[in-house]
Amino acid sequence: MTDYGAYGGDPDAMMAAMGPMIFAIYGVWFLLCCFFAFLNWRIFSKAGFPGALGLVWIALGIPILNLLAGLAIFIIWIWFAFAEWPVQKKAQGVA
Numbered sequence: 001m002t003d004y005g006a007y008g009g010d011p012d013a014m015m016a017a018m019g020p021m022i023f024a025i026y027g028v029w030f031l032l033c034c035f036f037a038f039l040n041w042r043i044f045s046k047a048g049f050p051g052a053l054g055l056v057w058i059a060l061g062i063p064i065l066n067l068l069a070g071l072a073i074f075i076i077w078i079w080f081a082f083a084e085w086p087v088q089k090k091a092q093g094v095a
Helices: 011-047 051-061 063-082 086-092
Strands: none
Touching: 011 051, 011 086, 051 063
C-alpha cells in the first residue's frame, strides 16, 4: 500500500493540496502564452503583416492544439522568413 505520509494516508487530501499549485502553473503558462502572442503581434505589425498572426501563440495554451499550433507557428515562421515584407516594398517605393 502507498504511504502518503504528511497527508495522513488520504490520497484525496494530497490531491486537494496540489490544486492551488496546478492552478498557479496553468495561470503562469497562460500569461506566458499571452505575452508571446503580444510580442509576435508587435513583430508582425512592424514588418507590415497583419498583427493577428501573432495570436497563434495563444493556441499553445490549449493542450489539444499543441501539435497543430506548433506546426502552424513553424509554417508561419518559414513564410515570414522568406516572404517579401510589406515594409521592404514600401522602403523600395513599390507599394
